[in-house]
Amino acid sequence: MSKLTGSKKATQFTESVIREMTRLNDLHGGINLSQGFPDFPAPEIVKDAACAAIRADINQYAVTWGARPLREAIAAQFSSRYGVPIVADEQVTVCCGSTEAMMATMLAIIDPGDEVIVFEPFYENYGPDAILSGATPRYVTLHEPDWTFDPNELAAAFNDKTKAIILNTPNNPTGKVFARHELETIAALCRKWDAIAISDEIYEHIIYDGRTHLPIATIEGMADRTVTINGLSKTYSVTGWRVGWTISPPSLTGAIRKVHDFLTVGAAAPLQEAGAVALAMPESYYAALAANYQRRRDAVVEMLERHHFTCYKPAGAYYIMTDISAFGFANDVEFARYLVKEVGVAAVPGSSFYKSAVAGRTKLRFCFCKREETLREADRRLERLVPAATKIH
């Protein structure tokens, strides 16, 4: 057999459906409510800081695990916000986006045969992350409409082989924000089975209706067994900068840094400098960010309901999971293709967030991190949609 083929690993997952929808959208001149990136400008102060860093000739490799000003800012912000002391030199590793932070963490802690628990529906990267790192994923369902998990189902997923559980709060795609009692249930199981929590908190500041974000690292006994993942992308509207990080217990930092170093050496040096400036923004910035997104959430839920979607109103993050049964299509992929080609609006088929496509076939995810004009144009185009008599069964 020819050796001119991809590896077995690479054949076990497909290309990203989310990014494919963006390409389809561009092809059909659609309004892109699929991939989660803002179409409005990043804050001036952050852009100015990046330009200043380039002009100041901060253009060579930063320290592989991250420029000191950014690492110190990350440690200081987490410590003061959540009361968990973080030592930048021992616990913070800056990566190329939280995407690399997750991959580096998985590669650093997983051995073949280790099991990793993933809540489903999940952010689509976690599946390939598990395959590439050699983990055996075990899925635990977040049950709609509140996207809660059954503590017995979660307990049944843990065993001696469980190395880690991946958590994402506020959650993509559901908008769920994990409550304290849920985090305590997860934490108790992590402690019981000596497992690590890998907590993707990239939507930390995008949270609604007066809720506050609660990192699992703040739950008793978890600071020593949690890798918290975050980044600049969503909080500062700079998804193209590719700056993210891990906050890990010192016992895991060395392994994460080694993997990170050989994967990418480091994130863009001038953008790390700008990251330190971004993290120093006042509380009012974060309050305005959440308030602006909350307004958009309310408008887009109203819009989608008017166009016959059933919405699961998000408590955080900038996505709305919807039910599309009313439109009578065979499945979510067929509907998503129709929507982008014939209506001119791109969204993500629900099946890309589930292990088994069937589980997501009546779902579609919209993102609303877009300008008001963009959302109004989507509204105008969605007028063309009509509900069908036949429903998806």
Ligand SMILES: Cc1ncc(COP(=O)(O)O)c(C=O)c1O
């Ligand atoms: C849950 C989640 N984690 C990570 C990422 C990627 O973040 P980054 O741009 O930092 O790689 C996204 C982007 O959509 C996301 O939704």
